[in-house]
Amino acid sequence: MxxxxxxxxxxxxxxxxxxxxxxxxxxxxxxxxxxxxxxxxxxxxxxxxxxxxxxxxxxxxxxxxxxxxxxxxxxxxxxxxxxxxxxxxxxxxxxxxxxxxxxxxxxxxxxxxxxxxxxxxxxxxxxxxxxxxxxxxxxxxxxxxxxxxxxxxxxxxxxxxxxxxxxxxxxxxxxxxxxxxxxxxxxxxxxxxxxxxxxxxxxxxxxxxxxxxxxxxxxxxxxxxxxxxxxxxxxxxxxxxxxxxxxxxxxxxxxxxxxxxxxxxxxxxxxxxxxxxxxxxxxxxxxxxxxxxxxxxxxxxxxxxxxxxxxKQSEQAWREGFSAYEAKYPELAAELRQLMEEAWDIDWDSAIPQFPADAKGMATRVASGKVMNAIAGRLPALIGGSADLDPSTYTALTGLGDFQPPGESRRSGQDRQGSQGGWSYAGRNLHFGVREHAMGAIMNGMAAHGGTLPFGATFLVFSDYLRPSIRLAALMGLHVVYVFTHDSIALGEDGSTHQPVEQLASLRAVPRLIVVRPADANETASAWRVAVRTRGRPIALVLTRQNVPTLDRTQFAAADGLQRGAYVLADAPDGKPELILIASGSEVGLIVAAYRQLLALNIKVRLVSMPSWELFDEQPQAYRDTVLPPAIGARLAVEAGVSQGWHRYVGEHGDVLAVDRFGASAPGEVMLREYGFTVDNVCQRALMLLQR
CATH class of the missing domain: 3.40.50.970 (Thiamin diphosphate (ThDP)-binding fold, Pyr/PP domains)
Known part of the structure; x- marks a missing residue:
């Protein structure tokens, strides 16, 4: 011995x-x-x-x-x-x-x-x-x-x-x-x-x-x-x-x-x-x-x-082997080199769909799934999955196979969405099982390894289960994408255990983490552009379960305003607003409806979609002041989450319509009504600001 x-x-x-x-x-x-x-x-x-x-x-x-x-x-x-x-x-x-x-x-x-x-x-x-x-x-x-x-x-x-x-x-x-x-x-x-x-x-x-x-x-x-x-x-x-x-x-x-x-x-x-x-x-x-x-x-x-x-000798031998590989398999080698260098600025974003205006619209989780599947074929770095929630998070990459040990499929029962590509280590759909915390740490390891752009999905309320891994992703500056769906009390009957209220504020508190809550299908497409183009930071996409209107962008500002964190969606007819309505995500559709009602009352209103505090805060002060002019103190923020943090955007004279208590079990539309997320309540709160 x-x-x-x-x-x-x-x-x-x-x-x-x-x-x-x-x-x-x-x-x-x-x-x-x-x-x-x-x-x-x-x-x-x-x-x-x-x-x-x-x-x-x-x-x-x-x-x-x-x-x-x-x-x-x-x-x-x-x-x-x-x-x-x-x-x-x-x-x-x-x-x-x-x-x-x-x-x-x-x-x-x-x-x-x-x-x-x-x-x-x-x-x-x-x-x-x-x-x-x-x-x-x-x-x-x-x-x-x-x-x-x-x-x-x-x-x-x-x-x-x-x-x-x-x-x-x-x-x-x-x-x-x-x-x-x-x-x-x-x-x-x-x-x-x-x-x-x-x-x-x-x-x-x-x-x-x-x-x-x-x-x-x-x-x-x-x-x-x-x-x-x-x-x-x-x-x-x-x-x-x-x-x-x-x-x-x-x-x-x-x-x-x-x-x-x-x-x-x-x-x-x-x-x-x-x-x-x-x-x-x-x-x-x-x-x-x-x-x-x-x-x-x-x-x-x-x-x-x-x-x-x-x-030095080991790396040199590898480089010589890679040169031989490039000579034999030039297309594969070019793609792999892009992954190794994290240079996937190829023509992937031209595949992102544009969504037509639709009053009924679609859930942003559905729009996200459509975008992911549109770009995945052109973005070979994209690989990931969910904590056993693919059918609900819409994150299955159709036709790209399941990452599983090579060999005969052990699957029984109905084939899952996106599994047509078969079973092997080449598959790009990961099945984390009901293991949110491990999912977060595994995503970090994949990003740290290099050559991948990992994503992981679960319900927003369960982001708490992987929060330590999210913090470390931000600390390391890793490029990972979290897809958090079922983002508010509007998810409905599953009740307070599954209805997130404090999670948005909690995620926004993490330094270097970008949190994006898009308002409709086209903002969701723009959010994915941000998610892929971002370097050296994790990003969380926060998405709805329920349908939200797809806005008519001939009447409202283009959705690429999302890339600056907040933008003027619509303004008072004379460009001189006396009141600003601000919202993120599904509540943007609500303030759009309130905007129309207030205009009918001759109230000069500006609408601001604010999907990402972090991206907005990083803009030059001059831009931020054009979106939220300091002289306009009558501001109402509307978001179906806790009010914490919103007061810095509405100021001392503003107001926040939020959810500062836990949810309940009822249909989503009932939840929103009972918690005050109605056009009439938004208008009433807005008019009260003008009377101060």
Whole structure:
């Protein structure tokens, strides 16, 4: 057995592993903040993975066919930073010495876009687990669509280190269940089974048989009793890589705070520095020089830096293979290159339909489905699905197949909408099951992987179930699209449990998230233009269940005004309004009807459609003032959600017709009437403003 040795004559493996350990421990100690326990116990598995298996190029952290690595246990970030520094990424030692300090690129938990080599932002436990599933889905889909027998240009693994806390979180259970069903054989997680959490040993709350649980999910599991046995870790990774039809979980028994005489196997090693004296004792115990801190032996440094030349050679070999692929399959290669570069500004938007005026109209969820299916054939990046709600969210991509393990269909009963393309990893319809939170994390992983524009759909009220993933998408600046339907009390009889009221305000509170609530079919088409063209931000489309009128755009302003967040839909005949009615989504049709009634009373009214606060707020002040002139104080905002936030647009002299209580079970039209969303009530509230 090849165990970690200590003492005066360590092996090269020992030297490298202890280098990882004590760079991490010194970073935490100098910051006087952080988590030393995981780096001490997980360094051997990380070392074996990064030096013997991980395909990556430190000189080009975004090389497309690199293996992906996720530190789902993001509190162990010091270990990841040590790996990145030692293997030659643009992360100098000075940044480890500035760990958790203002202005550093080594924050307390890893952040994508800040630290070279960090693929996803992790820390909230379980999120990284779900991200890795998304990365594996993206790899499998792109490989199935673009590889050929003689040219495998997409061929990489997704690896991760996960913790006890990760496996406790419900999101990990959701994601693991789906990954097992999908037979994602190129997904491999190393489970740091140290059996300690921040406050106690896991036997206080987590005593299930994790191996049998993952066996039941359909995973390939291996139990490694000694986390310091580097040979066993290597053999287990070999076996995991050879397993093609099951994701793999390596349950590696470790000891948190390994080597610390007084804190090993205690929760005290989890979330606090060891302390200066305990650091000295731990170094002495493992045969490491007590001074200076941040010591990197030359032999270890040389060994780790082999990753630079190895990575350069790997990428060069891939590029040569891609050149051969381009020569044999030029059209496929051109399309794949566009996806890899996220340059899908091809002629996709000319396929977007224009909808004729129709007083009866259609639900914006229906219009959205029509737009999606019109553009999907020209937008190969578009891939996604719903949390078991395709028939209600209208998000099935007809004829583009279902992303499922290749083989004979297991479907029984009536064929689902959009499934005509068959079953394979090349399918672009994802079935997340009733797993909203995992759906959010998987979408993030797909977007972080690259080559895809993922979308996910559910009812607006259930956006709460994936809110942590939405926040992380915004934090990472990921291009993902959320399709939230059934957007108000107007959904009707399902009642208050399914009728969203506070969700719009909640989503609008997320920095960098764009929320768009289109008024009719043509605004919905314009919203999809925004959704696809947006870069570096997630976007939420908020859509109706009920039909709304499709406005006659010869009488009202063009729907592309949506792209500026708010626009003047119609104005007073003389262009000098005394009252402004503002609405989003389905309530725009309501203020249009009120507008006509007020004009009949000789009230000079301006109509403003405001589908997106975020897009409007980003416009120049001059434009915002032309839409909402500061001199006009009589303003009424109408939206079937909580009033929170609207007062900044209506001002101190304005009013908001909103829903500041929960809903009830009744037909949608009854709900709207009982909650005051009628033409007469809008007119009455508007006239009262003019009398102030």
């Amino acid at each position: 090849n165990h970690i040795a200590s003492g005066p004559n360590p092996t090269l493996d020992d030297l490298c592993i202890n280098t990882l350990r004590f760079l991490s421990v010194d970073a935490v100690q100098q910051a006087n903040s952080g988590h030393p326990g995981l780096p001490l116990d997980a360094a051997p598995m990380a070392y074996v993975l990064w030096t013997r298996f991980l395909k990556h190029n430190p000189g080009n952290p975004r090389w497309f066919d690199r293996d992906r690595f996720v530190l789902s246990a993001g509190h162990g970030s010091a270990l990841l930073y040590s790996l990145l520094h030692l293997t030659g990424y643009d992360l100098p030692l000075s940044q480890l010495q500035q760990f958790r300090k203002w202005g550093s690129i080594t924050p307390g938990h890893p952040e994508r876009g800040l630290t070279p080599g960090v693929d996803v932002t992790t820390g909230p436990l379980g999120q990284g687990f779900g991200n890795g599933v998304g990365m594996a889905i993206a790899e499998a889909n792109l490989a199935a669509r673009y590889n050929r027998d003689d040219c495998r240009v997409i061929d990489h693994f997704t690896y991760g280190i996960v913790s006890d806390g990760d496996l406790m979180e419900g999101i990990a259970s959701e994601a693991a269940s789906l990954a097992g069903h999908l037979q994602l054989g190129k997904l491999i997680y190393l489970y740091d089974d140290n059996r300690i959490t921040l406050s106690a040993a896991t036997d206080m709350a987590f005593t299930e048989d994790r191996a049998r649980r993952f066996d039941a999910y359909g995973w390939h599991t291996q139990v490694l009793p000694d986390g310091n046995d580097v040979a066993a870790i290597g053999h287990a990774l070999d076996a995991a890589r050879a397993e093609s039809t099951r994701p793999s979980l390596l349950l590696v028994r470790t000891h948190i705070g390994y080597g610390s005489p007084n804190k090993q196997d205690t929760f005290e090693a989890h979330g606090s520095p060891l302390g200066a004296e305990e650091v000295r004792l731990t170094k002495r115990n493992l045969g490491w020089p007590e001074e200076p801190p941040f010591h990197v032996p030359e032999q270890a440094n040389t060994h780790f830096r082999e990753a630079v030349s190895r990575g």
